[in-house]
Amino acid sequence: ECVLYWMRMVDMRLKDNRALAKASKAAKEHGVPLVVLFMFVPQDYIAHDRGARKIDFMLRNLRILKDDLKKLNIPLYTETHSPRRTVPSRVLEFIKSIGCTQLFANMEYEIDELRRDIKLCQLAQQEQGVSIDVLHDRCVVPPGIIKSKQDKDYSVYSPYSKQWFQYINSDPQYLAKSPSPTANDESIHKSEKLRALFDSTLIPDCIPGFELTSEQLAHMESAFPAGEVAASEILDRFLHTKTSKQQLTLEDAFAKGGSSKEKTNSAHTRIHEYGDRRDKIDGDTTSRLSAYLALGVIAARTAEMSDDSESATIKATDGSRKTGVGRWNQEVAWRDFYNNITACFPRTSMGRPFIEKYADLKWELELPEANLEAWKQGMTGYPVVDAAMRCLNKTGWMHNRLRMTTAMFLTKDLMIDWRFGEQYFSQQLVDHDLASNNGGWQWSASTGVDPAPYFRVFNPYLQSEKGDPDGAFIRHFVPELASLKGKELHHPSEAHAEKLGYPKPLIDHFEAKDRAMRRFKDPGAV
Numbered sequence: 001e002c003v004l005y006w007m008r009m010v011d012m013r014l015k016d017n018r019a020l021a022k023a024s025k026a027a028k029e030h031g032v033p034l035v036v037l038f039m040f041v042p043q044d045y046i047a048h049d050r051g052a053r054k055i056d057f058m059l060r061n062l063r064i065l066k067d068d069l070k071k072l073n074i075p076l077y078t079e080t081h082s083p084r085r086t087v088p089s090r091v092l093e094f095i096k097s098i099g100c101t102q103l104f105a106n107m108e109y110e111i112d113e114l115r116r117d118i119k120l121c122q123l124a125q126q127e128q129g130v131s132i133d134v135l136h137d138r139c140v141v142p143p144g145i146i147k148s149k150q151d152k153d154y155s156v157y158s159p160y161s162k163q164w165f166q167y168i169n170s171d172p173q174y175l176a177k178s179p180s181p182t183a184n185d186e187s188i189h190k191s192e193k194l195r196a197l198f199d200s201t202l203i204p205d206c207i208p209g210f211e212l213t214s215e216q217l218a219h220m221e222s223a224f225p226a227g228e229v230a231a232s233e234i235l236d237r238f239l240h241t242k243t244s245k246q247q248l249t250l251e252d253a254f255a256k257g258g259s260s261k262e263k264t265n266s267a268h269t270r271i272h273e274y275g276d277r278r279d280k281i282d283g284d285t286t287s288r289l290s291a292y293l294a295l296g297v298i299a300a301r302t303a304e305m306s307d308d309s310e311s312a313t314i315k316a317t318d319g320s321r322k323t324g325v326g327r328w329n330q331e332v333a334w335r336d337f338y339n340n341i342t343a344c345f346p347r348t349s350m351g352r353p354f355i356e357k358y359a360d361l362k363w364e365l366e367l368p369e370a371n372l373e374a375w376k377q378g379m380t381g382y383p384v385v386d387a388a389m390r391c392l393n394k395t396g397w398m399h400n401r402l403r404m405t406t407a408m409f410l411t412k413d414l415m416i417d418w419r420f421g422e423q424y425f426s427q428q429l430v431d432h433d434l435a436s437n438n439g440g441w442q443w444s445a446s447t448g449v450d451p452a453p454y455f456r457v458f459n460p461y462l463q464s465e466k467g468d469p470d471g472a473f474i475r476h477f478v479p480e481l482a483s484l485k486g487k488e489l490h491h492p493s494e495a496h497a498e499k500l501g502y503p504k505p506l507i508d509h510f511e512a513k514d515r516a517m518r519r520f521k522d523p524g525a526v
């Protein structure tokens with residue numbers, strides 16, 4: 001007999017992990033060992049457009065988890081499975097083969113994953129003596145709890161976030177941490193079946209079809225070191241170190257990402273400056289925790305609870321938009337908000353617009369491939385868009401303001417369907433998360449949850465001047481423009497661009513904006 005914890009790609013940690021903690025407790029109560037299962041399902045990765053960087057990050061984290069679990073005498077059993085639709089029956093078969101009576105897992109809110117878990121519960125019901133517990137752990141406040149006075153799910157962030165802060169302030173359960181798992185005792189080795197699981201753990205170097213080049217691998221390993229210790233160091237650095245005076249490019253910042261050695265107690269640490277500096281794209285202005293939150297290497301409530309006793313000024317409950325801490329907590333609330341949308345409006349994870357009338361919107365049909373390709377490669381003739389896309393291609397990460405700018409450029413200037421952009425981001429981002437990516441894309445394309453609808457069109461030239469006033473970011477990622485000075489770097493003249501081998505703008509922003517307005521106002525219009 002044993003208890004099984006099924007770890008997924010969203011809860012890859014031992015600390016403060018609800019399903020794992022419950023599984024460990026159940027195992028202790030019944031005096032049986034705990035076993036951990038992790039399944040590789042390449043068809044899932046294809047269906048979700050997962051990219052090689054995210055898959056590599058998953059594998060690197062899993063290797064560390066395997067060692068940490070081994071120290072606790074807990075076997076990590078891994079298996080590659082296909083086809084994805086038979087995952088539930090395979091899991092049940094495995095449960096029976098090792099004599100397990102209880103399975104615990106944390107919930108994933110995407111429609112396919114919810115259906116998979118429902119199927120597993122249905123199959124388990126037909127069996128005697130197997131119980132399945134799927135718990136909420138991904139968000140600080142689980143989806144479906146925060147409702148309007150009319151008992152409706154919110155589609156606007158502000159009222160949702162107001163209640164979100166009220167919930168976590170009034171009920172300690174939302175921020176309560178779960179204990180780490182306790183070790184299995186040595187008797188686990190007496191069972192031949194369970195002993196064999198230790199030896200069968202296989203974590204491949206890579207999954208076929210999701211390989212990185214050695215250059216990409218080296219970059220990712222230094223920019224995003226794997227493991228829970230690395231995640232808390234990055235959080236620590238954000239909380240307790242000062243922003244460098246030197247204007248770092250994002251790539252440089254990555255290289256120094258893990259270091260929290262120069263701790264300070266001052267009120268001018270990165271998080272305190274976040275409120276004023278978070279929209280600046282020319283430096284290391286945000287936490288860069290997204291890849292860790294996306295894979296669940298750190299729990300969102302741990303990040304939220306990040307005050308501990310070290311700094312009395314940092315309060316988990318601070319939701320003020322005026323302080324850096326409050327502003328940052330607001331972003332964690334955005335993450336919950338988008339997960340809430342994914343869970344409550346399943347059409348968003350089925351490729352459909354949140355605002356249904358925009359299903360008929362006319363996207364550009366002529367030449368979309370050439371324009372889409374130019375956007376992907378960072379060759380649109382708009383320096384800030386190109387720098388951002390080249391940064392994404394090179395590093396697997398992009399600043400939030402640039403995600404919005406590039407997404408609006410694709411959907412409003414080029415009038416290319418947001419689903420192409422959503423897919424490309426999924427394939428490139430190390431922090432890909434369906435809820436936030438879909439939410440961000442639909443927000444930018446005005447087909448999603450946004451109280452200021454289609455007339456929100458970013459001017460890429462102004463975004464560039466505001467976010468990157470000295471042009472450090474553009475010069476780094478679009479080196480052919482490095483010699484341009486002042487405003488011209490943000491908006492090169494055609495003559496200079498041609499001389500420097502830089503492309504002409506694909507489209508005139510102001511004409512494109514008029515077209516977008518026309519079509520969004522009347523989705524049937526040409």
Ligand code: FAD
Binds near residue numbers: 332398436
């Ligand atoms: P910080 O600014 O330090 O924020 C802290 C955390 O809050 C982030 O790690 C993230 O988990 C959360 N967060 C911050 N901003 C947002 C937001 N706007 N929406 C939801 N959560 C947020 N985020 C992802 O994690 N994965 C994605 O695939 C993703 N795709 C996006 C696509 C588009 C088009 C847009 C506009 C935004 C997208 N975001 C996505 C949200 C946001 O850009 C990133 O979370 C953020 O840039 C990550 O950097 P950071 O960790 O330094 O963020």
